[in-house]
Amino acid sequence: MAENSVAPSGETAWVITGPTSGIGYRTALELAAHGTVILVGRNADKLSVVEKTITENGGHATSIVADMSDIVSVRRAASEILGLGLRIGGVLNNAGAMPATSTLTPHGWDSTFATNHLGPLAFTDALVSSLPDRANVVFICSSTEDPTDKAATRSGFRGSRYISAEASSRGEYEPGGSTQAGADAYATSKQGNLATVLSMARQVPRLRFRAVEPGFNPGSSLSRDLPLGLRIMTKALMPFAAFIPGLNTPRRAARTIVRVLTDQSPATGVYYDGTGRTMSGSERVRDLRFSDRYLAESRALLATIPQTGPTWPQDEPI
Numbered sequence: 001m002a003e004n005s006v007a008p009s010g011e012t013a014w015v016i017t018g019p020t021s022g023i024g025y026r027t028a029l030e031l032a033a034h035g036t037v038i039l040v041g042r043n044a045d046k047l048s049v050v051e052k053t054i055t056e057n058g059g060h061a062t063s064i065v066a067d068m069s070d071i072v073s074v075r076r077a078a079s080e081i082l083g084l085g086l087r088i089g090g091v092l093n094n095a096g097a098m099p100a101t102s103t104l105t106p107h108g109w110d111s112t113f114a115t116n117h118l119g120p121l122a123f124t125d126a127l128v129s130s131l132p133d134r135a136n137v138v139f140i141c142s143s144t145e146d147p148t149d150k151a152a153t154r155s156g157f158r159g160s161r162y163i164s165a166e167a168s169s170r171g172e173y174e175p176g177g178s179t180q181a182g183a184d185a186y187a188t189s190k191q192g193n194l195a196t197v198l199s200m201a202r203q204v205p206r207l208r209f210r211a212v213e214p215g216f217n218p219g220s221s222l223s224r225d226l227p228l229g230l231r232i233m234t235k236a237l238m239p240f241a242a243f244i245p246g247l248n249t250p251r252r253a254a255r256t257i258v259r260v261l262t263d264q265s266p267a268t269g270v271y272y273d274g275t276g277r278t279m280s281g282s283e284r285v286r287d288l289r290f291s292d293r294y295l296a297e298s299r300a301l302l303a304t305i306p307q308t309g310p311t312w313p314q315d316e317p318i
């Protein structure tokens with residue numbers, strides 16, 4: 001769906017997924033200062049609230065509905081975006097989820113892996129060849145992919161447990177993972193996005209691929225499925241998030257993300273933390289053979305979904 005609110009010709013457009021909550025919401029509002037914001041989300045009502053907020057503040061925005069876990073929906077959204085005919089300055093893959101219980105997507109894949117990695121990859125692949133030279137493609141990643149990250153391990157994560165993209169799509173991970181429900185799926189899926197940035201930076205040198213680790217944002221909705229104890233702790237930290245090292249607020253993370261997304265420097269294959277400092281990923285993801293393998297395996301899975309076809313659930317019951 002394209003509601004097509006005002007999008008003046010000549011103005012640069014910025015695509016953002018997951019603009020209806022948390023970090024993405026704040027980022028969408030900040031992005032409006034840089035041009036038309038193309039809001040991509042799964043809930044039309046929530047999208048129109050964000051669109052209205054932007055337009056009431058003098059900005060320009062338009063909404064496209066897509067469920068990132070549904071590859072057909074994602075590809076259709078990409079073609080709707082291209083159909084708008086706007087000059088795209090950058091694409092921000094921000095949408096993500098960390099559910100405690102896994103469900104299956106219309107294609108029978110683990111929903112966390114599909115929402116956080118396969119969908120954003122399909123979305124990016126569908127847009128890349130139409131983006132102008134030097135456009136930026138940014139993925140929101142997470143240090144939970146790194147088994148040596150102290151803050152992540154203290155919160156119960158054990159790093160990415162990647163076996164193969166196919167295993168991840170079945171919800172299967174390396175043994176020795178987290179006891180926290182959903183943590184292995186989340187960390188592994190987020191590693192896929194960092195692998196994508198590192199690999200695509202070399203595969204497509206005319207564009208710039210960047211990753212941002214926004215820091216732990218207790219103020220977003222991401223932690224809604226955490227165990228009760230961690231949820232209580234997270235809530236208690238919210239008022240102090242701006243002052244505790246390693247913690248962040250969606251507003252502050254948004255400022256960094258917008259800087260990275262709109263930065264015209266040639267930096268590519270770079271990973272930034274929530275304050276804009278460069279950081280490095282896990283030892284495994286820094287091994288280019290591993291990143292290339294992860295990306296190739298994910299693309300092989302995506303290739304099993306025909307390029308056109310019915311979209312579930314709106315068009316056709318399964």
Ligand SMILES: NC(=O)c1ccc[n+]([C@@H]2O[C@H](COP(=O)([O-])OP(=O)(O)OC[C@H]3O[C@@H](n4cnc5c(N)ncnc54)[C@H](OP(=O)(O)O)[C@@H]3O)[C@@H](O)[C@H]2O)c1
Binds near residue numbers: 067142
């Ligand atoms: N919060 C943190 O501490 C933290 C740390 C590191 C990385 N991150 C990453 O930062 C990004 C933003 O997360 P957040 O903390 O702002 O969480 P959030 O408040 O829960 O926002 C997540 C956004 O993603 C959207 N989304 C979820 N599943 C989707 C799907 N299947 N299709 C389309 N959109 C979907 C949500 O849409 P609805 O409004 O419709 O639910 C929402 O707009 C995520 O990629 C997350 O992994 C967060």
